[in-house]
Amino acid sequence: MTSKQKKMLLRILISAVLLVAAVLIPVEGPWRFLLFLPAYFTIGWDVLWKAVVNISHGQVFDENFLMALATVGAFCTGFFGDGEYPEAVFVMLFYQVGELFQSYAVGKSRRSIASLMDIRPNYANIERDGVLEQVDPEDIAVGDIIVIKPGERAPLDGIVREGSSALDTAALTGESLPREVGVGDAVTSGCVNMSGLLRVEVTKPFEESTVSKILDLVENSSSKKAKAENFITKFARYYTPIVVCSAVALAVLPPLILGGGWGDWVQRALIFLVVSCPCALVISVPLSFFGGIGGASKQGILVKGGNYLEALAQAETMVFDKTGTLTQGIFRVAGTYPQGCTEAELLETAALVESYSDHPISRSLKDAWGRDPEPGRVTEAEELSGRGVRAKVDGKTVCAGNSKFMEELGVEYASCQQVGTAVHVAVDGQYAGCVVIADQPKEDAAQAIRELKAEGIRQTVMLTGDRKEVGESVAKELGLDAVYTQLLPADKVEKVEELLRGKSEKGKLAFVGDGINDAPVLSRADIGIAMGGLGSDAAIEAADIVLMDDKPSKIAEAMRISRRTLGIVRQNIVFALAVKAAVLVLSALGMSNMWEAVFADVGVAVLAILNAMRALSLPKK
Amino acid sequence: MKKKFKMVDLDCANCAAKMENAIKKIDGVQDATVSFMAQRLTVEADDSRFEEIMDQIVKTCKKVEPDCQIVR
Numbered sequence: 001m002t003s004k005q006k007k008m009l010l011r012i013l014i015s016a017v018l019l020v021a022a023v024l025i026p027v028e029g030p031w032r033f034l035l036f037l038p039a040y041f042t043i044g045w046d047v048l049w050k051a052v053v054n055i056s057h058g059q060v061f062d063e064n065f066l067m068a069l070a071t072v073g074a075f076c077t078g079f080f081g082d083g084e085y086p087e088a089v090f091v092m093l094f095y096q097v098g099e100l101f102q103s104y105a106v107g108k109s110r111r112s113i114a115s116l117m118d119i120r121p122n123y124a125n126i127e128r129d130g131v132l133e134q135v136d137p138e139d140i141a142v143g144d145i146i147v148i149k150p151g152e153r154a155p156l157d158g159i160v161r162e163g164s165s166a167l168d169t170a171a172l173t174g175e176s177l178p179r180e181v182g183v184g185d186a187v188t189s190g191c192v193n194m195s196g197l198l199r200v201e202v203t204k205p206f207e208e209s210t211v212s213k214i215l216d217l218v219e220n221s222s223s224k225k226a227k228a229e230n231f232i233t234k235f236a237r238y239y240t241p242i243v244v245c246s247a248v249a250l251a252v253l254p255p256l257i258l259g260g261g262w263g264d265w266v267q268r269a270l271i272f273l274v275v276s277c278p279c280a281l282v283i284s285v286p287l288s289f290f291g292g293i294g295g296a297s298k299q300g301i302l303v304k305g306g307n308y309l310e311a312l313a314q315a316e317t318m319v320f321d322k323t324g325t326l327t328q329g330i331f332r333v334a335g336t337y338p339q340g341c342t343e344a345e346l347l348e349t350a351a352l353v354e355s356y357s358d359h360p361i362s363r364s365l366k367d368a369w370g371r372d373p374e375p376g377r378v379t380e381a382e383e384l385s386g387r388g389v390r391a392k393v394d395g396k397t398v399c400a401g402n403s404k405f406m407e408e409l410g411v412e413y414a415s416c417q418q419v420g421t422a423v424h425v426a427v428d429g430q431y432a433g434c435v436v437i438a439d440q441p442k443e444d445a446a447q448a449i450r451e452l453k454a455e456g457i458r459q460t461v462m463l464t465g466d467r468k469e470v471g472e473s474v475a476k477e478l479g480l481d482a483v484y485t486q487l488l489p490a491d492k493v494e495k496v497e498e499l500l501r502g503k504s505e506k507g508k509l510a511f512v513g514d515g516i517n518d519a520p521v522l523s524r525a526d527i528g529i530a531m532g533g534l535g536s537d538a539a540i541e542a543a544d545i546v547l548m549d550d551k552p553s554k555i556a557e558a559m560r561i562s563r564r565t566l567g568i569v570r571q572n573i574v575f576a577l578a579v580k581a582a583v584l585v586l587s588a589l590g591m592s593n594m595w596e597a598v599f600a601d602v603g604v605a606v607l608a609i610l611n612a613m614r615a616l617s618l619p620k621k
Numbered sequence: 622m623k624k625k626f627k628m629v630d631l632d633c634a635n636c637a638a639k640m641e642n643a644i645k646k647i648d649g650v651q652d653a654t655v656s657f658m659a660q661r662l663t664v665e666a667d668d669s670r671f672e673e674i675m676d677q678i679v680k681t682c683k684k685v686e687p688d689c690q691i692v693r
Contacts, residue, residue, distance in 0.1 A: 054684075058684070062635075063633070279635055283657070290658040
């Protein structure tokens with residue numbers, strides 16, 4: 001509790017004691033009225049004061065004014081009519097208790113969201129003249145070597161120059177598996193160093209580091225308002241004046257027309273005033289969105305605004321880029337088809353003959369073989385451009401390359417059925433088989449498509465610049481509905497526009513890309529989702545939603561979060577409006593009292609806040 | 622120029638919305654948001670008159686919610 005809240009609590013207690021004392025003392029007439037004043041002023045002086053000050057500023061319909069009018073009115077009906085003084089004090093007391101609870105709940109939820117994003121580093125260790133010093137991360141320049149001890153958070157982005165360790169990236173990606181880093185690997189700010197001491201060369205100033213960017217993004221997310229939020233602010237602007245005017249009408253018209261006592265109607269009008277504050281709605285809607293965005297960021301899903309969270313719930317078409325989005329974007333050995341030797345022998349021969357080349361294909365062969373070639377085994381290596389490689393391996397002439405190369409050599413080869421880049425190998429003019437190298441789909445890609453369909457995505461489309469066979473085989477394997485291949489970046493924009501025209505009025509189109517050359521498409525789609533990777537600036541800039549761990553299955557997770565958040569928003573709006581409407585109708589008919597009115601104001605606000613907090617936790621699958 | 626300010630004791634969401642509307646109407650302010658959740662004011666206004674505009678913003682906010690302070 002803040003000191004302001006503590007003070008309020010004390011006032012509430014004192015006032016409650018004074019109120020009880022006043023009720024118990026048996027005095028009649030005007031003395032009784034005076035007895036209740038201390039309790040009333042203890043609890044309500046600030047409300048009265050603010051009401052007066054705000055009227056002088058031209059702020060007529062604020063809640064202080066409404067509460068002041070309602071309670072003073074209650075006193076008056078007590079003084080002149082048959083009303084009761086305790087009611088006026090108790091309404092004010094109840095109102096302040098509600099306000100206190102509301103401020104406490106909002107503060108608590110604000111803190112719990114803030115702690116989710118508690119990745120801001122406080123200091124960086126830098127070695128100066130052999131002594132380790134703690135300095136502000138903002139004072140570190142690019143090229144400085146910082147020291148990250150085990151248990152500390154990396155304060156800036158950089159490259160490991162000394163040491164090796166495991167990094168906990170959970171705060172950034174939601175991924176619980178630690179990432180191993182050694183010399184030459186990149187370290188992203190915000191990760192926690194788990195085991196070894198690291199010396200890291202800083203590559204970006206603090207303002208451009210991943211942590212700063214993420215914090216900036218999340219802090220700014222509340223400025224992009226969802227439609228539901230705008231609706232509520234607009235609604236509040238009309239709601240209060242309308243209710244206040246009806247209150248005046250209710251107090252004046254019926255007694256004039258029907259005749260009879262004023263007291264009863266004035267009391268009903270006062271109830272209207274208490275209900276007229278739109279606070280429950282105005283607080284709970286942005287709070288729900290903030291909670292949803294906070295909960296998503298805990299999962300490594302950064303949403304740039306409530307409006308995108310809202311749009312995602314209505315997504316109906318999901319368009320994917322292939323390389324780097326659904327596939328890993330790394331070439332790997334996908335299959336070996338030996339002829340007259342074992343798979344391991346074929347792989348070893350292929351890896352050895354390619355060992356002098358630096359082509360991505362050679363690297364993937366070396367990775368698959370998993371060993372370093374012993375010196376002397378490979379001699380006379382020569383690269384034949386557009387065909388392949390020829391070298392002597394263990395004394396035998398080995399040729400490895402495409403089918404054209406095999407034809408030129410006069411070697412009979414078997415054409416390969418698997419889609420990908422085939423490397424045919426011939427040893428001393430004898431065909432030894434082929435190795436297929438392909439970009440592999442991400443582990444969770446097929447699951448991601450399945451989950452999205454279960455979440456109600458009607459159409460999944462893949463766009464790729466890759467060859468027809470490759471694109472179609474990936475699309476079939478993952479279960480996409482449609483695929484368009486051999487597209488240039490400009491063609492992708494055109495295709496997305498075509499799909500945008502084809503979708504239904506209310507449905508939204510989301511494009512998922514890796515942000516490298518599809519920035520125009522990301523901004524053209526209703527929702528641009530980027531594989532942010534760890535620290536890719538282009539993606540973070542261009543997209544509306546960023547997946548920090550590059551996992552396509554997180555999109556379904558994001559959709560679940562967005563649906564749930566919107567559900568909570570809707571519950572709050574309906575609940576608050578229904579209770580207020582009910583109390584208004586009942587009080588107009590004279591069937592409601594002040595208590596119910598105060599509940600409809602602060603009670604509903606507190607319940608709506610508690611409901612909004614659910615947006616923070618993860619939805620069930 | 623775009624600048625962010627922290628707000629202390631911004632206690633009511635409706636007031637935040639009112640402040641935002643009032644600030645947007647001030648001459649020279651291109652855009653403004655008052656985030657009740659983040660307790661933060663973001664103002665985009667003319668460079669040359671920024672300080673003067675900020676004085677006016679502080680006055681405007683005081684009118685809506687006398688308790689609330691803008692940390693400059």
